[in-house]
Amino acid sequence: MAVDKESKNQQLSKFTADHKGRKLTTNQGVRVSHTDDSLKAGSRGPTLMEDFHFREKMTHFDHERIPERVVHARGFGAHGFFEVYESMAEYTRAKFLQDPSVKTPTFVRFSTVVGSRGSFDLARDVRGFATKFYTEEGNFDLVGNNIPIFFIQDAIKFPDLVHAIKPEPKSEVPQAAAAHDTFWDFVSSTPETAHMVMWVLSDRGIPRSFRHMEGFGVNTFRFVNARGKARFVKFHWKPKLGTHSLVWDEAQKLNGKDPDFHRRDLWDAIERGDYAEYEFGVQMIEEEDEFKYDFDILDPTKFWPEEKIPVKIIGRMVLNRNVDNFFAETEQVAFHPGHVVPGIDFSNDPLLQGRLFSYLDTQLIRLGGPNFAEIPINRPVVRVHNNQRDGYHRMTIDRGQVAYSPNYLQNNDPQPDTEHGYVHYQEKVDGRKVRERSESFKDFYSQATLFWNSMSEAEKKRIISAFHFEVGNVMDKEVRKRVVETFNNVDGELARQIAIGIGVEPPSSPGGSGVTDSSPAVSIENTVFEAKTRKVAILVENGFDASELKQVRDALHEAGMVTETVGKNQGMLASTDGQELEVDKNHFVTGSIKYDAVYIPGGQESVDNLMKQGYVIHFINEAFKHYKPIGASNEAVELLRGTQVGSLIRTSDEPSNDMGVVTIQNARDMSSFSRELIKAIAAHRHWDRMELTGKISA
Numbered sequence: 286m287a288v289d290k291e292s293k294n295q296q297l298s299k300f301t302a303d304h305k306g307r308k309l310t311t312n313q314g315v316r317v318s319h320t321d322d323s324l325k326a327g328s329r330g331p332t333l334m335e336d337f338h339f340r341e342k343m344t345h346f347d348h349e350r351i352p353e354r355v356v357h358a359r360g361f362g363a364h365g366f367f368e369v370y371e372s373m374a375e376y377t378r379a380k381f382l383q384d385p386s387v388k389t390p391t392f393v394r395f396s397t398v399v400g401s402r403g404s405f406d407l408a409r410d411v412r413g414f415a416t417k418f419y420t421e422e423g424n425f426d427l428v429g430n431n432i433p434i435f436f437i438q439d440a441i442k443f444p445d446l447v448h449a450i451k452p453e454p455k456s457e458v459p460q461a462a463a464a465h466d467t468f469w470d471f472v473s474s475t476p477e478t479a480h481m482v483m484w485v486l487s488d489r490g491i492p493r494s495f496r497h498m499e500g501f502g503v504n505t506f507r508f509v510n511a512r513g514k515a516r517f518v519k520f521h522w523k524p525k526l527g528t529h530s531l532v533w534d535e536a537q538k539l540n541g542k543d544p545d546f547h548r549r550d551l552w553d554a555i556e557r558g559d560y561a562e563y564e565f566g567v568q569m570i571e572e573e574d575e576f577k578y579d580f581d582i583l584d585p586t587k588f589w590p591e592e593k594i595p596v597k598i599i600g601r602m603v604l605n606r607n608v609d610n611f612f613a614e615t616e617q618v619a620f621h622p623g624h625v626v627p628g629i630d631f632s633n634d635p636l637l638q639g640r641l642f643s644y645l646d647t648q649l650i651r652l653g654g655p656n657f658a659e660i661p662i663n664r665p666v667v668r669v670h671n672n673q674r675d676g677y678h679r680m681t682i683d684r685g686q687v688a689y690s691p692n693y694l695q696n697n698d699p700q701p702d703t704e705h706g707y708v709h710y711q712e713k714v715d716g717r718k719v720r721e722r723s724e725s726f727k728d729f730y731s732q733a734t735l736f737w738n739s740m741s742e743a744e745k746k747r748i749i750s751a752f753h754f755e756v757g758n759v760m761d762k763e764v765r766k767r768v769v770e771t772f773n774n775v776d777g778e779l780a781r782q783i784a785i786g787i788g789v790e791p792p793s794s795p796g797g798s799g800v801t802d803s804s805p806a807v808s809i810e811n812t813v814f815e816a817k818t819r820k821v822a823i824l825v826e827n828g829f830d831a832s833e834l835k836q837v838r839d840a841l842h843e844a845g846m847v848t849e850t851v852g853k854n855q856g857m858l859a860s861t862d863g864q865e866l867e868v869d870k871n872h873f874v875t876g877s878i879k880y881d882a883v884y885i886p887g888g889q890e891s892v893d894n895l896m897k898q899g900y901v902i903h904f905i906n907e908a909f910k911h912y913k914p915i916g917a918s919n920e921a922v923e924l925l926r927g928t929q930v931g932s933l934i935r936t937s938d939e940p941s942n943d944m945g946v947v948t949i950q951n952a953r954d955m956s957s958f959s960r961e962l963i964k965a966i967a968a969h970r971h972w973d974r975m976e977l978t979g980k981i982s983a
Contacts, residue, residue, distance in 0.1 A: 293390035293419045293666050294364075294606075300661040301609060311341055351616070352651050353402040356447055357413045359461075360396035361495070361548040362615035363555060365604035367391050367418060367565065373599055376516060376569065377508035379628030381420040382599065390419040391602055392662065394618055395495045395547070398430075399450050400461025405544035407536040408461040409490040409751065414500030414522060415620045416602070419666045422705075426624040427520055428644070432489055433501035433588040436481040438726050440639020446471065446478075464758035473767035477726075479775055480586050480733040486751035487736075487744060488530035488809055493881075493969075494550040496561040496818065497529040504622070504637035505583050507630040508569065509710050517575065517582055517632060519589055521566040521596050527813030529969050533751065535911045538878045546879075552607055557847070559818045561604040566596040580732060581725035585636040587732050591806035614662045619648040630710040635722070653677045670699040730798040733775040738803040741810050743972035749779070753786035765789050774798060816967035817845035822880040824901055825850050825868070828890020831860035833918050833955055837884060840959035846966065848884075851875055853898060861888050872900045877908040882966045887919030895924055902928055909946075912974050914965035916947040918958055932977075945971030 309317045317338055324336035332339065354360075366388040373382040381389045396413035397404065412431040417424055436446050449471035452458050459465055463485070472478045484490070492498040500522030509515045531539070539546045554561060568589050570582055580587040608614040621644040622637060631637060648657050654677030657663055669681070672688045687695040740748065756768050766789045773780035777795025784791040805811050821841055823834065838848050852858060852868035859865055877883060883905060885895065895901045905928045908915055917925050925948065926934055933943040940949045940961040947965050949958040965971070 296664060296666060297609075297661050300613075311338055312345070351653070354651065355647070356398050357394075357396040357415075358402040359400050359404050359406070360394045360413065360615055361551060362392060362394040362608055362618060363551060363561070363604040364606040364608065365391045365393065365560075365602055367600060367602045369565075369600040370598070373508075374510065376510055376567075377628035378511045379420075379425070379508075379626050380422050381418060381425070381626070382628070389421075390666065391604075392417045392419075392614070392618060393602075393604060394615060394620070395498075395551070397461065399463065404461035405540040406547040407491060407531065407540050407544075409463070409485065409533070409536070409755075410461065411485060411490070412492060412495075412498060414498065416500075416522075417618065417620060417624075417663075420626055421667060422626040423667060424624050424663075424665045425626045425629065426620045426622065427502055428620045428622050428640075429500050429502045429520065429522075431492060431498045431500060432481065432484045433503060433519070433521075434481055434484065434732075435503055435585045435636060436478045437475070437636065438477050438584060438586055438722060439635040440637075440643065442475070443636075443639065443643070445475075464755045466759050466761050466764055469756055469759050469768050470761070470764050473764060473771045476729040476771060476774070477586050479729055479771060480736065483733050483736050483748065483775070486748050486755065487740065488747060489528075490751070491531045491533065491536045492547075493529040493531055494554075495547055496551065496554060497524055497526050499523060499528050500563065504585055504640070505632040505634045506637075507632055507710055508567070509628055509630050513711075515572055515630065515710050515712075517570040517572065519568040521568070522563040522602070523566060523596070523598070525562040525564065525601075525813070526815045526818060527969075528809045529812065530809065532747070532911050532970075533754065535878050538876070542876055542878060551604075554818060555605060555607050559845070559847075563602050564598050565600040565602060566598045568594045568596055570594060580728065581723060583632055583634045584726050585634055586726075586729070588807070590735070590804040592804055613660075617652065617657075617660050618662045619652060619657045619660070621645055621648065625707075627705070627707045633712075633714075656680065672699070730774045731800050734798040734800040735802055735804055736807055737776050737779060738800065739805060739807045741808060741972075743975055744808060744810065745779075746975060749782045749786070752783045756783065756787045759787075762789065810972075814967045814969060816963050818847065819881040819966050820847045820849070820879070821882045821884055821966065822875070822877065822904075823848055823850045824883065824885045824895060824904065825852055825858060825866065826891040826894035827858050828894065829858065829860050829866070829886050829888035830891075830919065831862060831864040831866070832953070833888070834860075834866070834886040836955035837886065837916075837918070837959050837962070840956070840963065841884075841966075844963045846963075849875075849880070851904075853894075853900075861890070872898075877904045877911070877913070880908070880913070881969070882914040882916070882962075883908045884916040884962065885918075885921035885924055887921050889920045892920045892924050895921075896927060905930060909974070912945070912970040912972055914945040914947065914962065914968070914971065916958070916962040916965070918949050918955060919952065922948045922950055944974045944977070 309320060311317060323332045323339040325332055368388050369382050369385055371385060394415045397408055397410045398413060399410050400408055414429045414431055416427045437443060450463050450468045452460055453465060453467050472482055502520030506518050507515045508518050575582060623641045623645060649655060656676050656678045659680040672690055674683060674688045685695060691697050756765055759765050765787050769780050769784045769789055769792060772783060773792040773796035776797050781791040841848055849869040850866060851870050853872055855868045855871045857865050857867055905915060909930050915930060922934060925931060930946050933946045934948060935941045936950060938951045940947060940958045942961050942965055945965045947962045952958060
């Protein structure tokens with residue numbers, strides 16, 4: 286196969302139009318003299334049909350919208366590269382997994398699942414994590430989610446799942462939400478969904494950002510090496526910043542204040558050079574060990590516990606370039622699990638088998654026919670040679686009279702590549718044609734219990750609260766009862782706590798699956814804790830202490846964090862010694878929900894001004910309620926005493942850190958305070974406040 290030496294960026298640049306300094310033309314390249322008025326018979330006469338510019342302009346406008354994706358409609362993408370750490374030749378012949386010196390171009394599309402294209406970013410939902418590798422053997426699409434399992438075991442149930450969770454057909458509400466009768470009716474009628482529901486109602490359902498989110502291939506694939514030996518594999522993306530979440534109250538408020546929060550976060554991070562980075566890992570099981578475990582490795586509602594089957598980290602991906610045009614790239618990118626390269630093959634996972642049909646079928650309707658691979662964002666970096674012709678939106682101009690194989694007139698070209706071409710793994714398949722599932726798929730609750738057992742007490746409380754919101758919105762009381770009965774099969778105490786919050790009787794007999802094991806890897810409290818790229822609000826007014834602010838802000842920046850000054854009004858402020866500072870955001874456009882932490886520098890005049898502002902008190906109280914780090918130095922400590930944080934304030938000339946509230950008084954050197962504040966920010970949230978904030982809220 287001839288490899289096109291051009292990079293993907295170079296290829297895409299051929300289709301990039303820079304219109305600065307250019308003259309207006311039609312789509313046929315004809316220069317246009319006037320575009321503000323249509324051609325008429327007299328200034329007040331009818332528009333003439335011969336106005337080709339008007340007809341082309343209006344026709345294009347009328348057809349600018351294509352059908353949105355049925356699921357994963359709201360997405361956001363970025364370009365990057367992948368590099369393997371060491372040759373994987375022992376396990377797979379896939380060429381892009383061999384040479385650490387080769388950087389393979391990638392494009393990733395993150396998405397929510399349930400909402401429409403115009404919905405908000407922070408719905409409680411699964412997140413899509415789809416990666417296109419532009420390898421020198423063709424495109425490989427790893428189409429996954431931020432949760433390692435799925436709701437259903439067989440793809441034939443996918444239309445039912447989507448119909449149940451989408452807005453109800455009688456009213457077209459609710460948008461981007463599972464908190465309604467039809468979804469929970471489906472859950473309580475389909476026990477295989479129980480495990481996935483536990484993950485979605487955990488912190489995984491509301492990630493802090495795309496940069497703080499794991500990715501999983503979900504389905505079971507195969508690696509096949511050059512000798513034809515195969516192994517079962519699961520694919521993983523692990524974010525270098527760790528896996529972190531928002532809290533539900535925060536997410537709901539952000540959906541009103543900034544419905545593009547996740548999009549904006551990724552765009553801004555890439556623009557400032559804080560590139561999103563993920564390590565790529567695989568779990569592998571030898572074919573002879575297929576039936577070794579107490580779960581079926583082909584069951585897509587089951588994950589492979591990392592404690593039993595470790596994740597081998599084999600490479601990394603860096604997202605370092607934003608798109609030039611959202612529609613042309615992010616909206617038109619077409620993913621398909623069937624886009625694989627030699628060395629990667631499929632398993633008999635019944636969800637995967639159905640996806641191999643469905644994704645291609647979807648692209649045909651969305652992108653207008655079989656030529657969607659010719660759209661620049663979908664083009665491989667290698668030349669395409671085959672005898673397929675014509676169809677909607679054909680862009681390739683094929684030469685010659687031959688469009689079939691075999692042929693004599695063209696020396697049988699293009700010919701199959703018997704040495705390097707894709708060869709399907711020769712798995713022996715034997716069985717009767719039946720509509721049934723394996724008995725090994727019929728354990729619906731054991732791993733749901735395993736997941737529950739793996740959660741910290743704080744995580745469990747948040748899952749129960751999520752059930753109270755989701756199922757509490759179900760109008761039919763019988764459905765609510767059925768939900769409690771379903772999750773009594775997972776854990777008796779979980780079911781009892783759900784029942785208390787949604788107004789139904791707890792189960793008469795406590796249940797559970799009998800599983801007592803746990804898998805620490807699935808708790809995000811065991812993730813990486815990293816302060817880098819965290820966003821800190823600095824509350825300030827006239828009369829602030831410039832030395833304090835500079836010392837702390839410099840330390841935060843040195844640790845890789847982003848700061849924004851927040852004041853009552855935008856404009857310039859003066860410090861106690863006359864230095865000027867520009868306010869980045871005023872009270873109307875921001876709030877504590879947009880930041881990971883809060884810092885208030887000293888300066889008596891500034892603190893006095895802040896104390897008079899109810900917005901500032903709310904800002905601090907809300908950050909405290911959302912378990913975020915809060916720092917205050919010198920005079921600013923008195924400001925905290927007048928908030929819900931007050932009970933945690935200790936008078937000390939040394940830095941104090943109590944439940945993520947960091948203070949210091951009578952200090953001019955802020956280095957020790959800064960170190961303690963950075964430590965608190967790296968911890969992300971301070972869940973030990975949960976009982977305290979509950980009492981305060983009550």
